[in-house]
Amino acid sequence: MLDIAVIGCGPAGLSAAINARSRGKEVKVFGAKLCSPALHKAHRIDNYLGFPGIRGEELRQRFLDHARAQGIVPSTEAITAVYPMGDYFELQLRQETVQARTLIITTGVGIARPLPGEVEFIGRGVSYCATCDGNFYKGKRVAVVADSPEGEEEVNLLAQLADRVWYLPLYQGEYRVADSVEILEDKPAELAGSTRLERLVLKSGRELAVDGCFFHKEQLPATQIVPGLALEDKHIKVDRDMATNIPGLFAAGDVTGRPYQLAKAVGEGQVAALSAARYLDARR
Amino acid sequence: MLDIAVIGCGPAGLSAAINARSRGKEVKVFGAKLCSPALHKAHRIDNYLGFPGIRGEELRQRFLDHARAQGIVPSTEAITAVYPMGDYFELQLRQETVQARTLIITTGVGIARPLPGEVEFIGRGVSYCATCDGNFYKGKRVAVVADSPEGEEEVNLLAQLADRVWYLPLYQGEYRVADSVEILEDKPAELAGSTRLERLVLKSGRELAVDGCFFHKEQLPATQIVPGLALEDKHIKVDRDMATNIPGLFAAGDVTGRPYQLAKAVGEGQVAALSAARYLDARR
Numbered sequence: 001m002l003d004i005a006v007i008g009c010g011p012a013g014l015s016a017a018i019n020a021r022s023r024g025k026e027v028k029v030f031g032a033k034l035c036s037p038a039l040h041k042a043h044r045i046d047n048y049l050g051f052p053g054i055r056g057e058e059l060r061q062r063f064l065d066h067a068r069a070q071g072i073v074p075s076t077e078a079i080t081a082v083y084p085m086g087d088y089f090e091l092q093l094r095q096e097t098v099q100a101r102t103l104i105i106t107t108g109v110g111i112a113r114p115l116p117g118e119v120e121f122i123g124r125g126v127s128y129c130a131t132c133d134g135n136f137y138k139g140k141r142v143a144v145v146a147d148s149p150e151g152e153e154e155v156n157l158l159a160q161l162a163d164r165v166w167y168l169p170l171y172q173g174e175y176r177v178a179d180s181v182e183i184l185e186d187k188p189a190e191l192a193g194s195t196r197l198e199r200l201v202l203k204s205g206r207e208l209a210v211d212g213c214f215f216h217k218e219q220l221p222a223t224q225i226v227p228g229l230a231l232e233d234k235h236i237k238v239d240r241d242m243a244t245n246i247p248g249l250f251a252a253g254d255v256t257g258r259p260y261q262l263a264k265a266v267g268e269g270q271v272a273a274l275s276a277a278r279y280l281d282a283r284r
Numbered sequence: 285m286l287d288i289a290v291i292g293c294g295p296a297g298l299s300a301a302i303n304a305r306s307r308g309k310e311v312k313v314f315g316a317k318l319c320s321p322a323l324h325k326a327h328r329i330d331n332y333l334g335f336p337g338i339r340g341e342e343l344r345q346r347f348l349d350h351a352r353a354q355g356i357v358p359s360t361e362a363i364t365a366v367y368p369m370g371d372y373f374e375l376q377l378r379q380e381t382v383q384a385r386t387l388i389i390t391t392g393v394g395i396a397r398p399l400p401g402e403v404e405f406i407g408r409g410v411s412y413c414a415t416c417d418g419n420f421y422k423g424k425r426v427a428v429v430a431d432s433p434e435g436e437e438e439v440n441l442l443a444q445l446a447d448r449v450w451y452l453p454l455y456q457g458e459y460r461v462a463d464s465v466e467i468l469e470d471k472p473a474e475l476a477g478s479t480r481l482e483r484l485v486l487k488s489g490r491e492l493a494v495d496g497c498f499f500h501k502e503q504l505p506a507t508q509i510v511p512g513l514a515l516e517d518k519h520i521k522v523d524r525d526m527a528t529n530i531p532g533l534f535a536a537g538d539v540t541g542r543p544y545q546l547a548k549a550v551g552e553g554q555v556a557a558l559s560a561a562r563y564l565d566a567r568r
Contacts, residue, residue: 015333015547022331045308049299049550050343051334054351059334066336240541242523257524259558263299266333267551274543 001099002026004276005091007222008106009074010036011262012253014063015269016104016276017072023277028098029067030091030178032219033272036060036108039262048262078129080216082226084246087283094131101283102276105222105236105251106269107126107217117191118215119224125197127214127223130154139163140211143200145170145188151216152176158214166200166208188213209230222255233257242272250276285383286312286562289375290505291366292390293358293544296537298347299553300388300560301356305559312382313351313358314375316503320344320392321433323546329375332546338541343546362502364412366510367507368530371567378415385567386560389506389528389535390553393544401415401475403433411498414438423447424495426476427484430454435500442498450484450492472497506539516540524551526556532562 002021006013009031017121020027034040042056051059065161067074081092082103093097101176118126127133130144134157137190141164144155155167159178169175175183190201200208222236228243230237235257242250252268254260288296288304293315304311318324326340335343351358365376375382402410411417414428418441427450428439436459439451443462451467453459459467474485475497484492506520507513514521514529519541524564526534536552538544 010335015331019331019547046354047299047303047554048334049295049302049350049553050332050346052353062334069336070330166530207440238524240522259555261554261558263547263554264551265301267548267554269333270331270545270547270551271543274545 001101001281002028002086003100004028004102004104004121004273005089005098005100006106007031007079008219008253008255009067010106010108010110010253010265011063011108012066012108012255012265012269012272013074013104014072015266016252016273017067017269018070019270019273021070021072021276023274025273025280027072027246028100029072030093031074032078034060035074038257038260039063043057043209043263065099065279068129077250078128078220079225079251080132080220084228084249086118086127087248088138092129092130101180102248102250103280104242104264104269104272104276105226105249105255105274107219107222107255109235109254110249114221115188115191117193117197120189121191121193121197122224124195125189125193125210125211125212128220130175130214130218133212134158134161137162141209142166142212143168143208144214144216145190145211146216147171148218149173149176153255154214154216155181162212162242166210167237168202201278217220222251240271241275242268245273248276248279285372285382285385288312288386288388288557289314289373289382289384290388290390291315291375292392292503292537292539293351293364294390294391294392294537294549295340295347296392296496296539296549296553296556297358297388298351298356299550300390300536300557301351301553303557305354305356306560307558310336311356312353312384313356313362314363314377315358316362317357317360318344319348320429322392322544323347332550335341342469344501362412362504363509364416364471368510368512368533371532372377373406373532376416378413378414386532386534386563388511388556388560389533389539389551390527390537390549390556391503391506391539396483398505399472399475401533403479405475405477405481405497406508408479409477409494409496410475411496412501412504414441414498415496417496418442418445421446421496425493425552426450426496426498427452427472427492427494428498430500432502433457433460438492438498438500439465446496452486459511468559506535524555525559526552527559532560532563
């Protein structure tokens with residue numbers, strides 16, 4: 001079991017990881033490919049103390065190098081759900097589960113907002129993992145919405161189980177999907193139903209009668225993967241120790257609120273890691 | 285009038301200053317000589333993201349260089365009192381006063397604790413500035429406690445005004461003071477009196493009957509220089525915007541509480557500066 005799992009590999013996540021290591025904790029970082037797209041794109045950064053006038057991409061590389069020097073290489077496996085189990089967390093990946101005693105969420109902002117109805121129907125028709133939930137849809141009708149080609153694997157798995165599969169790729173390219181899959185050049189707009197999901201409404205106005213809708217997203221908003229996490233103004237609510245309302249769960253960086261700034265994220269990542277370490281030590 | 289005055293030139297103070305500049309604010313930094321003695325002494329720092337395994341002194345120099353590149357050179361003039369004036373602050377230096385619309389305190393920890401009785405008698409016998417308050421002690425008896433040779437200037441000024449002057453230097457060296465000054469090889473232990481200061485009790489047990497006691501310290505605890513500042517566990521109480529209980533007054537770094545760490549200080553300095561900038565912009 002991990003001591004600390006970090007979701008997100010931007011400045012807050014990497015800072016949390018190196019500080020967890022400095023306290024001798026077993027840590028693993030899960031994040032999307034670029035780790036920090038904002039840093040990658042930044043032309044020049046002047047307000048991170050110690051690096052006057054540095055290019056964002058150079059700083060991003062230095063951050064990753066620093067982490068690597070301490071043995072931390074972020075995994076790009078997406079976490080599709082988090083279950084607080086009392087004294088540890090169960091993290092649902094697409095192919096496996098991982099256990100961690102504490103969790104630090106540093107997923108940033110700018111992740112696509114959930115669709116109307118999406119959060120309401122999680123577990124009642126909405127899923128983020130075909131490997132995990134596909135079997136519930138044997139002989140049924142499902143739609144798959146994906147922001148990257150990795151979604152095609154999910155579609156093809158579902159094509160073997162479900163009666164009918166629609167695919168809505170939100171990216172450009174060749175789609176390598178089973179012949180039985182119907183590819184739609186449309187976008188999802190809304191999820192509707194009564195006690196369970198019944199319809200996926202598309203931008204064009206067309207409605208698909210579905211039993212399930214699978215979303216494949218590179219990174220999921222924390223609010224969607226952790227049930228019961230308290231928010232404040234759409235950000236994760238934290239105290240000065242970066243603790244959330246769930247014991248053992250901490251957050252840092254943009255996901256906790258403004259200002260959306262580098263030094264704040266790095267500082268909060270440090271505080272979150274040291275708080276998690278203290279939490280662990282108190283329970284030993 | 286300054287937009288932002290920063291007291292303290294450690295990582296939090298310099299980070300606040302460069303971020304104030306990034307928002308186009310007129311800023312001045314006041315700090316003690318080394319700016320960050322802890323950083324100066326640190327053999328190796330591994331948990332400030334971007335600088336794996338750097339020597340503390342090298343990082344301290346880089347921080348000062350970064351500030352200098354943005355035109356920020358910390359002043360070593362000590363601030364002996366701060367008066368909140370409603371919509372600005374009056375900062376008392378030894379020889380002059382400075383006005384600032386907002387104030388950020390980043391004075392760190394590890395500053396000598398006040399003596400028993402010291403805070404109680406501020407303005408009623410205890411002073412931190414002979415130039416400012418010396419005239420109140422014409423013909424009276426005063427003691428001067430100093431942690432550096434700069435205190436000798438204060439003693440000599442008081443020797444011209446007071447009837448009797450005791451000097452308690454807390455440093456080693458040659459003491460260049462007027463002949464009338466009595467130098468004591470002893471240490472202050474406690475200040476006592478009823479409505480005003482009446483006695484300075486020394487470590488040896490000896491008691492001096494004094495009307496005034498002047499302290500010359502390189503840096504004063506914020507709690508002693510700002511009347512009415514709210515504390516929590518001996519640290520300045522701040523919210524997530526690094527705002528204190530006094531409007532326009534912010535704090536960052538170790539002075540706001542644990543963990544006493546570099547990245548936390550840098551991040552909080554940034555947040556404090558951006559909060560001060562927002563406070564200023566809202567009042568324009």
